Amino acid sequence: MTVQIRASQDGATATFHLRGEIDLANHVAVEEQLTRAISNEATLVRVDLTEVSFIDSSGLRVLFALTTRLERLQIGLELVAPEASPARRVIELSGLASLVTVRTDLA
Amino acid sequence: MGVRTASSADEPTAEDRLRLIEGITDVGVALQDVEDVLTDLLDRVCEALGVDTGAVLLLDARSGELVATAARGIEEEVRQGLRIPLHQGFAGRIAAEKRPVVLDRVDATTVISPHLVARGIQSLLGVPLLEGGEVVGVLHVGTHAPRRFTDEDVSLLQVVADRITSATRPRIAASERQATLALQRGLLPHALPDIAGLGLASRYVPGGGNAVGGDWYDVLRLGGGWVGLVIGDVSGHGLHAAVIMGRVRSALRAYAIETRDPADVLSRLDNKLQHFEAGEMATVLYAVVEPSLEQAHVSCAGHLPPLLTVPDGESTRFLDLPVDPPLGVRLGFRRHATSVPIPPGARLCFYTDGLVEERGTPIDVGLERLRATAGGDTAEATCATIMSGLVGSSILEDDVALLVVERLAVDEQAPLELRLTAEPPVLAHIRSAARQWLRSTGADADEVDEVLLAVGEATSNVVEHAYGPEGGELHVRFERDGSTLTVTVRDHGRWRAPRGTDRGRGAALMEHCSDEVRVDRTPGGTKVTLVRTLRSIGGGS
Numbered sequence: 001m002t003v004q005i006r007a008s009q010d011g012a013t014a015t016f017h018l019r020g021e022i023d024l025a026n027h028v029a030v031e032e033q034l035t036r037a038i039s040n041e042a043t044l045v046r047v048d049l050t051e052v053s054f055i056d057s058s059g060l061r062v063l064f065a066l067t068t069r070l071e072r073l074q075i076g077l078e079l080v081a082p083e084a085s086p087a088r089r090v091i092e093l094s095g096l097a098s099l100v101t102v103r104t105d106l107a
Numbered sequence: 108m109g110v111r112t113a114s115s116a117d118e119p120t121a122e123d124r125l126r127l128i129e130g131i132t133d134v135g136v137a138l139q140d141v142e143d144v145l146t147d148l149l150d151r152v153c154e155a156l157g158v159d160t161g162a163v164l165l166l167d168a169r170s171g172e173l174v175a176t177a178a179r180g181i182e183e184e185v186r187q188g189l190r191i192p193l194h195q196g197f198a199g200r201i202a203a204e205k206r207p208v209v210l211d212r213v214d215a216t217t218v219i220s221p222h223l224v225a226r227g228i229q230s231l232l233g234v235p236l237l238e239g240g241e242v243v244g245v246l247h248v249g250t251h252a253p254r255r256f257t258d259e260d261v262s263l264l265q266v267v268a269d270r271i272t273s274a275t276r277p278r279i280a281a282s283e284r285q286a287t288l289a290l291q292r293g294l295l296p297h298a299l300p301d302i303a304g305l306g307l308a309s310r311y312v313p314g315g316g317n318a319v320g321g322d323w324y325d326v327l328r329l330g331g332g333w334v335g336l337v338i339g340d341v342s343g344h345g346l347h348a349a350v351i352m353g354r355v356r357s358a359l360r361a362y363a364i365e366t367r368d369p370a371d372v373l374s375r376l377d378n379k380l381q382h383f384e385a386g387e388m389a390t391v392l393y394a395v396v397e398p399s400l401e402q403a404h405v406s407c408a409g410h411l412p413p414l415l416t417v418p419d420g421e422s423t424r425f426l427d428l429p430v431d432p433p434l435g436v437r438l439g440f441r442r443h444a445t446s447v448p449i450p451p452g453a454r455l456c457f458y459t460d461g462l463v464e465e466r467g468t469p470i471d472v473g474l475e476r477l478r479a480t481a482g483g484d485t486a487e488a489t490c491a492t493i494m495s496g497l498v499g500s501s502i503l504e505d506d507v508a509l510l511v512v513e514r515l516a517v518d519e520q521a522p523l524e525l526r527l528t529a530e531p532p533v534l535a536h537i538r539s540a541a542r543q544w545l546r547s548t549g550a551d552a553d554e555v556d557e558v559l560l561a562v563g564e565a566t567s568n569v570v571e572h573a574y575g576p577e578g579g580e581l582h583v584r585f586e587r588d589g590s591t592l593t594v595t596v597r598d599h600g601r602w603r604a605p606r607g608t609d610r611g612r613g614a615a616l617m618e619h620c621s622d623e624v625r626v627d628r629t630p631g632g633t634k635v636t637l638v639r640t641l642r643s644i645g646g647g648s
Contacts, residue, residue, distance in 0.1 A: 002330055002535050020330070020331075021330075021331065021535060021538065023531070023534045023535065023538075023563060023567065024531045024534055024567045024570055024571065025531030025532050025534055025535065026531075053331055054331075054538060054556075054559060054560075054563070056560060056563040056564060056567065056613070056616065057564060057567070057612040057613040057616055058567065060612055061612075084553065086556045086560075089556065089557070089560075090560065090616070093615070093616060093619055094612050094615075094616075
């Protein structure tokens, strides 16, 4: 896989750090891994895209789907993408930024 | 069954025996392999001595075991891979003590081989096979009926043993060398990968005689446009060194895709080698080149320094790198990684000591000769010049491995053309190649990212929509005219409208990241042309 996912937990907040590239080849696996790892006890999910060097419309599909699903379950979602990072640009271009909170760092 | 005595009429005479022994050396069947030659010899031995069984076991020095290699009358010893540890049992004793042994009682207390007992062998005579005073194996013969082997029998068998050793050793060396070469050819890259922005060339020449084995080189795509360059030398010679080299090479690749820190890769490799292959040693030099090709990060484990030729002023010098211990020596210390700038047009030569070492001459002489010889217009020309200057027509004792890497100057940059099957995994390859090519145009990171995004969408479309289940070809071409970049993405399938829900973002991304997007649909396929002015590189090439 050209992408790695590392999960960390802090109370009821689950953070997923993604590193690598998300594209047509692996976006389904990424979505499965993320959804499987989120339990209904979480109150907030953060997806850290700081180390994502490439994400295209397939990757966006994953983020949009996650947004919809977590909203339904009343679990909060935050995306982390530094200014001018590949992920940030794509998020802004796609209009996702108006649906979900996007932070520049994990702090 | 009666006891046979020495004066029995059907036993061969001394004359017969001599003739048969001489016959053994006439087994000039050059094309037979070792087992066949030995089996043939054993036939004659059994006849000459009037015995029922014969076997040859050869010593595997590394494991300290005798391996049944040929047998007559007890073929199962060979078929079942019988191994006798030195010092144990009958054959083990002969090898350990380097002298003949006669057994008149054959049971589990005196022999290890269950086959000897099962066949009802009652008497055994064995002698060591010696070469230069060292044991290389054991030859033994046995009889179903009890027999008193005489001193004459022993001397005769000893003579046979000598002849066997001299007849078969050259064959064993040759077949081992064949195996090593085959293994090594299988392990070394046949063709170097095509990496945009880099010129690559290499040579591997096995040393004469037994000196084939542990040298290797490797060029690795690490994902995201990073490139790994490896040169290494496992200690020792022959098949064993080549096998260890295969493992080290493979393990390095595994660690290389996990971390881009070359010191970390070598430390892990060291750990693995010492854990699983204790006692083995290797020198390795590993360089990780950034996607921009601007610099490489190098870690050196006891290996000779690479040569760097810089085009401005044409200076050639050895890299001044900290030299950490080779792999396999000790653990628990920190390995170094050094950043080395690589200007456009610069060339790096990685090599093994076989290229510069000559018996009786200090190594600095060879190194200086390399430095003075390394020159040529391309990586390939440099390889050829070095090999003819340092190797010429001599047969070197040691292997030589040579890898030359050139960072192509920007104006030498040819268009990037890729033809691949339209499947999801190729998208990452395209990005990797494109990233390097784009960076070597001098475009900055942001522009590169946007171009990759646009191209990614166009290529993903082909993978998803252009073909039916049988698939088809995806053809991508990048070219630059001054600061204008043109990318064409072609397929020869049939265009169809996007399907499913939650789609349509791709086209918007493509439009946003390009100055112009043209889509030409024909019955023969679709061509998407993306044009963009690379603002970060200004005008002109």
